[in-house]
Amino acid sequence: MRSTIITLGLLLACKICSAQLTVTNLLTEGQKNPISIDNPNPRFSWQLVTADNKNISQSAYEIEVDTPDVVHGRLGKFWSGGKVLTAQSLYIPYKGKTLQSGGSYSWKVRVWDSKGKQSTWSEAASWKMGLLVPADWKAKWIGPYAPDVVNGPASLLRTSFSINSEVREATAYITSHGFYEAQINGAKVGDAYLTPGWTSYNKRLQYQAYDVKQLLKQGDNAIGVTLGSGWYRSPLGPVVPRPNFYGTSLGLLLQIKIVYADGTEKLIVSDESWKSSTGALRFAEIYDGCTLDTRLDQKGWATAGFNDHDWQNVKVLPGNNSNLVATVNEPVRQHETFKPIKIITTPKGEKIIDFGQNLVGWVRLTIKGHAGDSIKIAHAEVLDKPGNFYTENLRAAKAQNIYILNDNEKHTFEPQFTWQGFRYIKVQGIKGDLNPDDFTAVSLYSDMKVTGSFSCSNPLLNQLQHNIQWGQRGNFLDVPTDCPQRDERLGWTGDAQVFSRTASFNMNVHNFFTKWLKDVAADQYQSGSIPYIIPDIFKTGNNEVGGSSGWGDVATIVPWTVYTTYGDKQVLENQYQSMKAWVDFITKQTRNNLWVSGNHFGDWLFYSVNDDRDGVSAITNKYLIAQCFYARSTQILINSAKLLNKKADEQFYSRLLQKIKGAFLSEYVTPNGLISSDTQTAYVLALEFDMLPANLRQQAADRLVKNIKQYNYHLTTGFLGTPYLCDVLGKFNHADVAYKLLLQDTYPSWLYPIKAGATTIWERWDGIRTDGSFEEASMNSYNHYAYGAIGDWMYQNIAGIQAAEPGYKKIIIKPVIGGGLTWAEAGYDSVYGHINSKWKIEGNKLDMAVTIPPNTVADIFVPDALGKTYKKFTVNSGEYHYSR
Known part of the structure; x- marks a missing residue:
């Protein structure tokens, strides 16, 4: 009997344990245990979890921040925020006393669920502050004394130092003009490449922080740093690459803070005591590659025992550290x-x-x-x-x-x-x-976390998803590049704009885009115009190279995408003046509220043929496109102003938007709904951006379908029309046509390149023509992600995962059945946790399984096997199974 009681007690204890509410995945400024934060009030985020995650929501939280007490060898309480009644678990700002430059802190959190049940304290997360003001940098900018040219050998810089006490912590802060790679005692510092990354260097230069404690040793130590031209001064740009865009000399700024066990500190800095030489790396350039001549290798040059007697002294360079910023995005x-x-x-x-x-x-x-x-x-x-x-x-x-x-x-x-x-x-x-x-x-x-997955019963669509993901991997290399292979590799704004929603599903691009958008604002022209590329290396003197619709609208569309995906309002606050300046720039260009001036790329690389006598080329008026994007950016600005409580702006731009749409109707739409450019892109943008009155929308969608049928169910859209094509068809009851377009496998289509053997997305619909020949070599990349924007439709419609509120706080699961698919599944790691949607058809029955993360709610729409009707279920977090 006693044994039975013990057994029941153990079972009950295990059940209680398994239901315990815990807090996990603690992030500081969207990073796990970062060591260089320059936000004076860092923001904290976390996720909730139980054994089954059933009906879990937060009603309150409490945060405590500690800091090391060196004297007593323990943590000391630094700040307690007290119990706060809210369901918010993202981006909670620190509100305690001033944080110190380079200071180390840890934090933990506990929460209460909707029934008032309290969790245990989470495991502690940590962070360190960066170097917050220029005066925190005690290091000097140094460079090689010998002649230093773009196409010459890489420079080696080194110094030695000693350690005679136990080290408690050691943090290296490094940046450079050009690429750098650092070693301590012959071991690489960190695992990042192409540092310090690419920003608008003269306005924003990132530094990286590294925990180097394990690389140090008692006694003699050495630091060695290799410098190469990198983005700073490599020839950049197509046609006639421009060298030395940001500067002509390589430079290093390095500072290591060593804290000993007794609390005393030591700084190792770059200064005139360092020495320089060259070694095996004789040439290194972004477009042309590198040359390593191991006959010239100076073995052991980054170790303490190396004899640098024949090396030259470095020279101290002028430097203004006011443009230095901590790195927030993931390294390459x-x-x-x-x-x-x-x-x-x-x-x-x-x-x-x-x-x-x-x-x-x-x-x-x-x-x-x-x-x-x-x-x-x-x-x-x-x-x-x-x-x-x-x-x-x-x-x-x-x-x-x-x-x-x-x-x-x-x-x-x-x-x-x-x-x-x-x-x-x-x-x-x-x-x-x-x-x-x-x-x-x-x-x-860039080391962004993979957050999304998609698969289905059609192998070609699975390959399309593979190609989309690999296009993103290859081109999200510190900046969102247009192509990774030719003499370009630039941050074209239009490409990033059209792909941003798809990108945000496949990978966590929160920090990636946050960093890049700061350079959008930094390089924005005084007129408010947005450059074609970011960072902008096209500008010469006062010449503005930008202002194209669909490209410049990156200033509004990508911040809004980041906000809706991750629920981070701070991105809109950061970018608001840039967003507003872009809309104001357009407004100044207009005549009678029409944007009919400027240089525009239009519906870039749309379907066309050489002979247009029969009207088969799908040419869309560039100013019609511009007017649509003008309205879209204005609408986003209105939404942002409302969210940020800028009521005067909200009212002003709301009135402006009505004028923009009215001018569009007068200029481009006949009374019976015919749009002057009778193309797929014209109808798609007019419908997607809500340019038409309600009574003209359905007939416009029907005209779109008629156009598609005219091309035998082939798309004719380019960069700007393609992302929204299937979305518009679905919204206006033509999902069957959207599926036909998606599954078309002859040119032009998404699947044609796959049938031709593509493993990434092509720049052109016919990068390899049907006869096996190539499109013009001057612009024909086989790794160019823009047309991969169709992924967003696949995830939101085939799998049915949609964000009903920013950050997926409220979720909609509503699969669209069609295309002969018998099953589909997608998963997404949202900021609240994992979302999953899976459906399968067998005979006349559809089975559906859905996972909703804690602290969110969802409307689940379960279709029948034919996709004709839906049953709606409103649920909290948990796993759900349905059959119809």
Whole structure:
């Protein structure tokens, strides 16, 4: 009997334990345990969890902040916010006493659920403040004393120092003019690449912070830093690349704060005591690649025992640290690796390796040869029709890495301060057959967390999702680039604008876009015009190179996307003046409320043919497009003003919006609803941006369908029309047509490139034509994410996951059945937790499984197997199963 009682007691205890409300995933400024925060009032976020997550919502929270008590070797309470009655669990600002530059802090939180049940205290999270004011930098800007030129060898800078006490913590703060890579005692500092990242350097220069305690040792230590040209002064831009855009000299700013066990501190700084030289890296440039000559390697140069007697003294450079900012976005890191799937000898006799995936990064080579051997690796995305190595679409970019051997030993090489976009490599300089084991392709991109997944019963759509994701990986490399392979790789604003919603599902782009949007504002012209690219390297003197509709609207659309996806109102506060300046710029260009001036890219790369005698090219009036985006940006500005309690702006721009729409109707729409540019893009933008009165909307949608049928169910849209095409069709009861377009596999369509073997999204619908020839080499990227914007429709409609409130605080799950699909599933890691939607049809029955995260609510619409009717269920968090 006693045993039975004990057993029941244990079961009851386990049940209570399993139902315990806990708090997890603590983030400070959207980062896990960051060590360089420059927001004087950091914001805290967390998630709730129980064993089953059933009906969990928060009613209150309490936060405590501690700081180390060095004297007594424990944490001391620094601030307690008390119990706060709210369901808010995101972006809670610190409200205690002033935080110290470089200070270390920890925090924990407990919550109460809707029934008043209290959680335990969470495990502690930590953060460190960055260097908050320029005077916190005791280091000096230094550079090599020897002649320093763009195409010359990389510079090596070093110094030595000693440690004679136990180290409690050590933090390195580093930035540079040019790329840098630091070592302490011969070991790489951190795992980031292409630091300090790309910003509008003269206005905002990021520094990185690293925990380097484990790299230090008692006794003698050394620091070594390699500097390369990077974005700072590499030739940038297509056609005629411009070198030295931000400056002509490489520079280093480095400061290490060491805190000993007894609380005393020591600073190691860059100053005139450092020395400089050059080594194996003879050339490193973004477009052309690098040359490593190991015969010139200075072995051990970053270790304490190295003799630098023959090295030159560095020179101290002028520097103004007022533009230094802490890094908030994820660094570029190495990710997936690929081994060769095929070794090819081309008709020209070239040795080619196929890695099976178009990716961005480089090839890691392990080789044993002879002293003086020169190994050259060139890169390409495709082979031409006969099967030869094709690089014409790289334009002037050489995209090749050269390794010169010093001895007959086996060595492993990776390039430095460069990267390539490729699927294939051409190898020269290796005698005999190539060994696939010697080659590894390494992907490189900003280390954003993967948040979204999608799959379904159609393998081609699964490949499309794969291509969308790999297009994002390859082009989200510190800035959202247009292409990763040719002599461009720039932050084109239009591309980022159209893809931002899809991007925010697949990866956590919160910090990525927050950082980049600050450069949008920094490089915005005084007129309010937005440059074509960010950072802006097109500008010369007072010449403004920007102002295109759909491109400049990145200033409003992307901040709004970030807000709706992550619920972070601070992004709108940060960007509001930039958003307003963009709308005001447009307004100043208008005549009678019509935007009919300026240079516009229009519906870039829309479907067209050379001979337009039969009217088959889908040309949409650029000013019609401009008017639609003018209205869209104004509407977003109104929404933002309302949210930020800027009532005067809300009223002013609401009146302006009515004038914009009225002018559109008068200029471009006939009384019976015919839009003057009778194209898919014209109808799509007019409907998506609400440019038409209610009585004309359905007939406009029907005209859109008529146009699609005219092209035998093919799309004709370009960059600006494509993202919204299927969305508009679905909103106006033509989901069947949306599915037909999505599943079309002949040119032009989303699936045509897949049938042609694409593993990323192409820049053009026909990058490879139906006869196997290529589009014009001057602009034909095979890794260009813009047309991948269709992903947003797939996730919101096929899987049915939609945000009804910012941050997915309220969720809608409403799958659209069609396209012959028998099942589909998508998952998304929202700021509140994991959302999942899965449905499957067997016979006449549909089964559906849904996961809703804690502290949210959802409306779940369950369709029948034909997708004709829905049943609605309103639920709190938990897992739900339905059958119809």
